[in-house]
Amino acid sequence: MQDILSKYQTVLEADVTTWFEVGQVSDFLENSGACIKYKDKQIAVYNFTRTGKWYACQNMCPHKMENVLALGMIGDKDDIPKVACPMHKKNFSLEDGSNLGGEDYKIATYPVKIEGGNVYIGFSD
Amino acid sequence: MLWFFHKHIPYIITYNYLVLCLKYVDMKKIIVVGNGMVGYKFCEKFVAQENSKNFKITIFGEEPRPAYDRVHLSEFFDNQDAKALEMAPREWYEEHGIELISNERITDIHRSSKKITTSKDLHYKYDYLVLATGSAPFVPNINGIEKKGVFVYRTIEDLEGMLAYADEIQKGRNETVKAAVLGGGLLGLEAAKAVMDMGLEPHVVEFAPKLMPRQLDRRSSNVLQEKLESMGINIHLSKATNKILGDGAITGMEFGEYDKIDVEMLVVSAGIRPRDELGKTCDLKMGTRGGIVVNNKMQTSDPEIYAIGEVALYNNMIYGLVAPGYDMAEVAVSQIIGNSHVIMPEDIDMSTKLKLIGVDVASYGEPFMPVEKGYSVVFENKTKDLYKRINVSHDGKKLLGGILVGDASDYNMLHQIYLNGLPIPEDAEELLIGSRGDGEGGFGSVMDIPDAAQVCSCESITKGDICCSITEGDCNNLGDVIAKTKATTGCGGCKPMVVDLVNESLKSLGKEVKETICEHFDFNRQELYDLIKINKVKDYQETLNLFGEGHGCEICKPLIASIFASIHMETPNKQPGIQDTNDRFLANIQRNGTYSVVPRVAGGEITPDQLIVIGEVAKKYDLYTKITGGQRIDLFGAQIHELPMIWKELIDAGFESGHAYGKSLRTVKSCVGSTWCRYGMHESVTFAIDIENRYRGLRSPHKLKGGVSGCIRECAEARGKDFGLIAVDGGWNLYVCGNGGATPKHAVLLAEQLDDETAVKYLDRFLMYYIRTAGPLVRTAPWLDKLEGGIDYLKQVVIEDSLGLAEELEQEMQGLVNKYECEWKQAIENPEMIKRFKHFVNSDDTDDNLVFVPMREQKMPKAWV
Numbered sequence: 001m002q003d004i005l006s007k008y009q010t011v012l013e014a015d016v017t018t019w020f021e022v023g024q025v026s027d028f029l030e031n032s033g034a035c036i037k038y039k040d041k042q043i044a045v046y047n048f049t050r051t052g053k054w055y056a057c058q059n060m061c062p063h064k065m066e067n068v069l070a071l072g073m074i075g076d077k078d079d080i081p082k083v084a085c086p087m088h089k090k091n092f093s094l095e096d097g098s099n100l101g102g103e104d105y106k107i108a109t110y111p112v113k114i115e116g117g118n119v120y121i122g123f124s125d
Numbered sequence: 126m127l128w129f130f131h132k133h134i135p136y137i138i139t140y141n142y143l144v145l146c147l148k149y150v151d152m153k154k155i156i157v158v159g160n161g162m163v164g165y166k167f168c169e170k171f172v173a174q175e176n177s178k179n180f181k182i183t184i185f186g187e188e189p190r191p192a193y194d195r196v197h198l199s200e201f202f203d204n205q206d207a208k209a210l211e212m213a214p215r216e217w218y219e220e221h222g223i224e225l226i227s228n229e230r231i232t233d234i235h236r237s238s239k240k241i242t243t244s245k246d247l248h249y250k251y252d253y254l255v256l257a258t259g260s261a262p263f264v265p266n267i268n269g270i271e272k273k274g275v276f277v278y279r280t281i282e283d284l285e286g287m288l289a290y291a292d293e294i295q296k297g298r299n300e301t302v303k304a305a306v307l308g309g310g311l312l313g314l315e316a317a318k319a320v321m322d323m324g325l326e327p328h329v330v331e332f333a334p335k336l337m338p339r340q341l342d343r344r345s346s347n348v349l350q351e352k353l354e355s356m357g358i359n360i361h362l363s364k365a366t367n368k369i370l371g372d373g374a375i376t377g378m379e380f381g382e383y384d385k386i387d388v389e390m391l392v393v394s395a396g397i398r399p400r401d402e403l404g405k406t407c408d409l410k411m412g413t414r415g416g417i418v419v420n421n422k423m424q425t426s427d428p429e430i431y432a433i434g435e436v437a438l439y440n441n442m443i444y445g446l447v448a449p450g451y452d453m454a455e456v457a458v459s460q461i462i463g464n465s466h467v468i469m470p471e472d473i474d475m476s477t478k479l480k481l482i483g484v485d486v487a488s489y490g491e492p493f494m495p496v497e498k499g500y501s502v503v504f505e506n507k508t509k510d511l512y513k514r515i516n517v518s519h520d521g522k523k524l525l526g527g528i529l530v531g532d533a534s535d536y537n538m539l540h541q542i543y544l545n546g547l548p549i550p551e552d553a554e555e556l557l558i559g560s561r562g563d564g565e566g567g568f569g570s571v572m573d574i575p576d577a578a579q580v581c582s583c584e585s586i587t588k589g590d591i592c593c594s595i596t597e598g599d600c601n602n603l604g605d606v607i608a609k610t611k612a613t614t615g616c617g618g619c620k621p622m623v624v625d626l627v628n629e630s631l632k633s634l635g636k637e638v639k640e641t642i643c644e645h646f647d648f649n650r651q652e653l654y655d656l657i658k659i660n661k662v663k664d665y666q667e668t669l670n671l672f673g674e675g676h677g678c679e680i681c682k683p684l685i686a687s688i689f690a691s692i693h694m695e696t697p698n699k700q701p702g703i704q705d706t707n708d709r710f711l712a713n714i715q716r717n718g719t720y721s722v723v724p725r726v727a728g729g730e731i732t733p734d735q736l737i738v739i740g741e742v743a744k745k746y747d748l749y750t751k752i753t754g755g756q757r758i759d760l761f762g763a764q765i766h767e768l769p770m771i772w773k774e775l776i777d778a779g780f781e782s783g784h785a786y787g788k789s790l791r792t793v794k795s796c797v798g799s800t801w802c803r804y805g806m807h808e809s810v811t812f813a814i815d816i817e818n819r820y821r822g823l824r825s826p827h828k829l830k831g832g833v834s835g836c837i838r839e840c841a842e843a844r845g846k847d848f849g850l851i852a853v854d855g856g857w858n859l860y861v862c863g864n865g866g867a868t869p870k871h872a873v874l875l876a877e878q879l880d881d882e883t884a885v886k887y888l889d890r891f892l893m894y895y896i897r898t899a900g901p902l903v904r905t906a907p908w909l910d911k912l913e914g915g916i917d918y919l920k921q922v923v924i925e926d927s928l929g930l931a932e933e934l935e936q937e938m939q940g941l942v943n944k945y946e947c948e949w950k951q952a953i954e955n956p957e958m959i960k961r962f963k964h965f966v967n968s969d970d971t972d973d974n975l976v977f978v979p980m981r982e983q984k985m986p987k988a989w990v
Contacts, residue, residue, distance in 0.1 A: 004974070022967045029961065031666070031676075032702030037968040045966070050666070050676055060974070066718040067972050071706045075678035077644070084679035086706035086714060091679075104214055 004065065007041060008058035008108035010097060016111060016122030025117050033083065035059050035070035036121065043110060043121055044070035046094060048081060054112035055094035056121050061085040062105045069107070153180045155461065156241060156251040158231045158403065160186025162195060163434030163450040164257035165212045170458045172221040177462070182223045183249060187230040188280060191215050196447055198284065199315045199322075207281050234407040236427055253429055253461050256404065256417060257454075260397035260435035260445070265307075269369030275391045278306075278316040287392065291323040294389050301326045304390035305378055307366065309336040311479070313394035317358050318482045320392060328359045328386060330366060330378065332395075340477060340488035344505065345530045348512040352484050352531065355510075361386070397445055399436045412438040421468040423457040431457045439469060448582040449473050455585065474544065474582065478529075478536045483867070484510075485533035490526025490543045491516055499525055504557045515539070517553045524549050524556070537622040541574045571625045572633075580626065581612040581619045591623060595630040603627045642901060643680040646673045650826065650901050654688050664689070665703045683708070684901045687788055690824035691896050694944035697787075698951055698958045707786035710962065711949055712768055717975055717986035720768060721761040722748070723785035724775050725821060728795045728813035728833075729756025738778040746771055749983045754865075755792035755830065757783060762984065764971055769962050772949045781947040782822070788902070789824040790831070793817035794842065798835030798852070806852035809835035812881065816850075819885065820892065822945045826899040826908075829892070830864070844872045847905040848888060853877070857884045861891055861919070862909040870906040873916050876924055886935065890923045893934040 022036040022045065030049040035042055042059035059067045064087060072083040074094075081094045091100040097107040111122040155171075157164050164184060171177050186192065193210040201210060208214075218225040226243075233242040240248050262277035264270060274294070276287050295302050302325050306317045309331030317327040329336075335346035336353075350360045364384075369391065370377035379385040404417035410426035412418055416438030423431045423439075433453035435445055444450065452469065459467035476489035494501060494516040504513040511531035518525055524543045529536055539556065542549060549556060576589030594600040594609050606627050607613055613620045641647050648656065653672070662668050665685050669677055682703035689695045697708040707713050712720035724739070739758050743750045746767055748760040763771055772782075785791060793816045796802065798809030813833040823829070832843030833850045842865075843849025849860040855878040863872025876887055899908040912918060921927035952958045964972050976987040 027966050029702050034966045035964060037965045037970055040973075042965075042972070042974075048676065050669075064716075065974075066716075067974050068706075068714070068718045071709065071714075073679040073682050073703070073705070074676070075645070075682065076676040077678065079675070081676070082678075087718075089679060102214075104208065104216075 005058075005060065005062055008060065010108045011110050011122055011124045013111040013122060015124045017125070018123045019113065019120040020123055022119050022121055025114060025119060028119065031074065033070045033072060033074060035067070038121065038123060039125070042067050042070075044072075044083070045112065045119065045121065046074050046081075046083065048074065051081075053081065054114065054119065055081060056110040056112045057083070057092070057094060057097060058108045060107075061087060061090060062107060063088060063090050153252040154250060155180050155182045155253045155255060156249060157182060157184040157255045157257055158241070159257035159259055159400075159434070159436075160184050160188070160192045160225065160227065161257060161259045161434065162192055162212060162447060163259065163454050164255075165192035166451045167255055167257060167433060167454040167458060168218070168221070168223050169213070170455055171462070172223070174458065174462050180461075184218070184223060184225050185229055185231055185243065186225070186227045187244075188282070189228050190281070191218070191225060191227065193281065195279070198278075198281070199319045201281060201284055210281070231403060234403055234430070236407050236430070239429070251429075253431065255457055255461075256425070256430065256432040256436055257434045258400035258403065258436045260399050260443070262393060263396040263398045264393050265366075265395055267366050267369055269371070269375070270393070272369050272371055273374040274371075274389060275369065275375055275393065278312060278319070278392050278394050284319065287319070287390070288323060290390060291320075291325055295324060302390075303328060303386070303388045304392070305330050305386065305388040306392045306394055308394035308396065309333070309360065309362070310339065310394065310396070311337060311477070311481075313392075314353070314358075314481050316392045316394045317353075320390070321358060321482075325390065326357070326359070328361060328388060329353075330361045330364050330380075330386075332363070332365055334363045336360065336362070337486070337488075340486070340492055341528060341530070342493050342514065344503070345512040345514065345528045348505065348507070348510055348530050349481075349484065349486060351507070352510040353482065356482060358482070397435060397443070399438070399443055401436055404432070404436075412441065416443050419453075421456075421471075422460045422465070423453050423469065424460070431460070433457050440471070440473070442473075444473060444475070446475060446477065449475075451583060452585060476540055476543075476582075478533050478540075485529065485531060485536075487529040487533040487536040487540075488527070489536070489540045490524070492526050492528045494525060502554050502557060504554075513557045515553060515556055517549070521551070521553060522548065524553075534621075537580075537619060538571070541578050541580075541622075545575050545578045547574065571622060572629050580622055581610075584611045584614065586610045586612040588626060591626045592630045595627065596634060601636075602631075642684055643678055645669065645675045645677050645681050648672065650684060650688070651898050653685065654691070654897060657685070657688055658692050665700055677703070679705075680901070683788075687824050687826065687901075690789075691941075694822070694941045696822075696946070696948035696951055698948055698955070701958075701961055710765060710768060711782060711786060711952065712763065713786045715761060715986070718972065719761070719975065719986070720763050720765065721759050721785075722763055722768070722771055722775075723753065723757055723759050723783040724780035725783040725817070726757040726792075727817040727821070728793060728810050730795075730810055730814060735778065735780070738775070738780070742771055742774050745774075747984070749980075749985065753785075753792075755785075756794050757785075757792060759785070762977065762986070764975070765962050765964050766969075766971060769953050769959050773953050776947070776950050776953065782949040784822060787824060788827050789822060790817070790820040790829045793820075793831035793833060794846070795833045796835050796838075796840035798833075802835055804838060805835035806854065807835055807857070809833040809841065809850075809852060812850065812857075813841070815881075816885070816888070819942055820888075822948070823892070823896075823941060825892070825896045827902050827904040829905075845869065846872060848872070848891065850884060856880050859884055859887055862905040862916075864904050864906050868906070873909075875916070875920060887923050889938040890931050890934045891919070893938045894919075894922060894930070897934075 020038050028034050028047040033044050033046045035044055044057050044059045046055045059069050061069050068086050071086045074083050077100055082091050084091050092107050097109045099105045113120045192212045230244040231241050232244050240250050242248055262279050304320045304325040305328045306313050307330050309329045317329050320327040335343050336349055364380045366378050368379040369375055375391055377385050377387045399416045401415055401417050410418040417425050417432040419425055419432050419437045419439050423433055425432050434450040456467055456469050478487035499516055499518045501516050513529050515527040516525040574588055578588045580588050590610050594606050600606045600609055612623050668685055683705045686703045697704045701709045715721055743760050748762050751759050753759050793813040795810045795813030799805030799807055830846045831848045832841040832846040834841040834843045835852050843851055844860050844863050845865045846863055849872050850857040857879045858877050859875045860872035861875045863870050977984040978987050
């Protein structure tokens with residue numbers, strides 16, 4: 001199971017080699033999340049309409065290895081944008097993927113850009 | 126010491142250099158042997174000391190993981206999450222400069238050279254040595270005890286071994302496999318729960334004639350035994366095991382010639398023995414029956430070696446509880462750091478309160494008492510599995526101890542009265558059953574206990590510590606107090622009392638005690654409900670703009686979604702982004718991220734044709750089917766994209782959503798009533814269907830369940846529900862505020878002999894009043910508990926209309942009833958709404974991570990990793 005997790009590694013904007021188009025802005029529910037597929041990866045994409053910001057991370061919650069993070073509720077904790085896993089409410093920072101409950105779980109995050117009404121996620125593979 | 130050095134060093138050495146020298150030269154080395162709860166607590170308390178920087182701690186553990194909470198070991202079954210039990214993660218040790226060496230046992234101590242040797246033959250030097258090696262399970266020398274399938278219950282590894290073995294012996298068998306637990310003490314009963322959770326039939330075998338012989342008397346043991354047996358745990362008392370039967374693996378236990386039981390697994394939990402081998406090898410003074418002798422400074426016969434926890438023999442006793450272990454850690458820390466006035470008290474409080482398999486059991490002070498010291502007052506109610514005993518001094522002025530089984534909610538107060546010698550009522554029985562007349566309990570306010578009274582015994586926090594953190598410190602709420610004092614973070618048993626103390630202290634400062642819902646809204650649920658209603662707020666985003674801050678979270682979003690539903694009967698289709706995942710997809714998310722589907726089967730009445738439709742749908746989509754506790758059928762294993770297709774077929778056949786996923790009305794359970802039953806008084810099925818259809822889709826602060834029974838035999842278990850109707854001569858008796866679940870509560874009588882119409886009227890008022898005023902995720906029973914005036918007040922509101930609200934409540938409810946529509950029908954008929962039922966936005970593929978394995982004739986998700 002660990003090898004499924006290992007395919008998700010954080011990509012920084014500077015390291016992006018492919019900007020992959022995943023749909024139009026209107027395909028993504030406001031102030032909410034949705035899941036997209038890139039190669040064999042499942043990526044959760046979050047549309048923070050209130051701030052006009054977008055975030056992306058692995059869809060798999062590292063706690064119980066379920067592909068559910070896109071379904072989690074988004075919001076903020078002490079001004080850090082976050083998602084709460086729908087399974088056991090583990091909270092993850094969407095800025096750096098760390099667990100906000102101080103636990104040893106971490107998720108990979110990916111850069112998002114919006115151009116011409118389309119949504120792109122940055123990958124390095 | 127520092128002053129002394131200072132005088133003797135040449136003046137040319139700068140102060141900084143001195144500090145540096147002292148740091149390396151003078152840093153004392155402490156080695157802690159044993160990384161269990163007490164060893165960890167030693168470290169935690171040590172690093173909290175101001176001058177702890179002058180010491181370097183190395184702690185050794187023989188288990189592969191950092192110290193974990195053994196007291197709650199049986200919780201490992203609920204989540205299989207070893208990390209959740211950790212006292213602190215590995216990083217904590219690093220951050221505090223503590224070297225943690227796991228998986229390595231200490232084999233020898235060389236006192237003359239102050240060195241230890243490890244199992245890897247490494248040597249470490251110490252200035253102070255702290256032995257916190259704890260204890261090992263005592264395994265009696267019974268013929269055959271070495272057989273396969275015999276386990277002890279102490280570590281996570283023991284549990285994993287038991288789990289694997291239990292799986293192996295149950296594989297491919299239809300009958301229930303039996304397993305025994307040897308020992309009916311605290312830990313034995315915990316082990317019995319573990320065994321039961323593994324799917325095995327538990328049998329507890331105890332040598333003594335009663336359970337928990339150290340804590341309970343014979344009568345309380347009987348009450349506990351009856352309760353445990355009703356839950357499926359078999360108890361065998363006064364049994365001495367002669368022999369473990371079987372060849373190779375255990376097949377049974379023999380007590381006498383014709384007395385044996387067949388079991389295929391045995392968990393030995395017959396007490397503990399201190400892990401004192403190291404003390405023996407280096408010739409420390411030992412107790413005759415084991416344990417390393419310590420004085421009241423926790424020093425062994427070698428003053429540089431300390432022993433704490435279950436390995437230490439203090440006052441000729443080994444203390445097998447966490448709280449004294451933590452106190453010993455505190456004493457050792459103080460002694461080493463130089464606060465030599467902190468010593469272990471002569472008398473150690475052995476009071477305990479715990480929840481055993483959901484049953485409250487507590488014992489404090491002297492649970493059993495010889496007649497020459499005082500007298501006892503005993504209260505027993507067999508129908509409710511309750512037992513309470515108090516022991517009072519002859520002059521009737523002091524509480525000396527007692528026992529509580531079945532309901533230990535008075536434990537904290539009784540324990541404080543005992544510990545502090547507080548005055549007790551003239552008629553001591555008021556402590557047990559409350560005084561006659563005013564209906565209040567026999568004890569006064571929580572603020573009456575002295576400041577020095579220890580409230581949290583795990584962390585040694587007094588009432589004064591808690592109150593002063595608010596009145597003199599900068600704590601403003603419960604969270605602050607817990608963060609500052611650590612109270613409640615051990616066993617958690619003191620939480621209700623800490624909450625009361627915090628609230629009372631805040632009130633004493635004139636501060637309003639308010640439970641705000643989260644960091645985004647400075648209001649409680651009732652205030653938000655009123656604000657949204659009065660200001661005609663249209664959605665969550667507007668609520669946040671007007672009354673909140675930030676971007677919300679998983680607490681305030683579903684709560685506000687529920688308020689919109691309660692005010693406008695708004696379905697989750699309108700604001701899907703703020704719904705809990707279940708409500709967002711109108712289905713119940715299950716272990717592997719698939720969903721389950723439950724159509725409404727009002728009152729549990731279903732036609733053969735409807736059964737066939739459900740069967741056909743389940744077959745077509747390959748769903749696991751099971752009858753629920755609410756008399757309906759649950760279909761498991763559907764993927765998001767299948768949900769609309771499944772519901773299309775169900776709706777075409779006349780079904781509608783069962784709202785099993787919502788904090789809303791679930792079911793109204795019924796017995797068959799006078800239509801078929803020869804005892805039935807009224808038509809319970811018809812009435813249950815009417816009520817379920819009236820309140821279907823009604824969203825509330827928590828889920829709502831109802832029941833209607835056709836006679837007092839109560840086959841629908843209506844008193845275990847949020848509202849229940851029981852047919853009697855002359856109409857229906859209406860009960861409210863009961864529930865099953867973790868804290869079962871019987872519903873209490875609201876009104877008697879009602880006709881159908883009045884019953885519905887009272888129900889409308891009751892439910893609407895609850896929906897308006899309850900806190901988030903508070904079910905009706907705890908809501909009633911907190912309602913000032915209790916059931917009498919509720920009767921005034923609902924029946925006598927003391928608030929003048931009755932008509933408004935009825936109208937509001939009628940408005941909601943009129944606006945009901947099936948949210949699944951709404952969703953599948955609207956192409957925009959149906960868009961969200963898709964795993965990927967950019968692909969029609971489905972989740973390829975799902976794996977199912979066969980189970981009996983059906984399937985189940987592959988186990989968690």
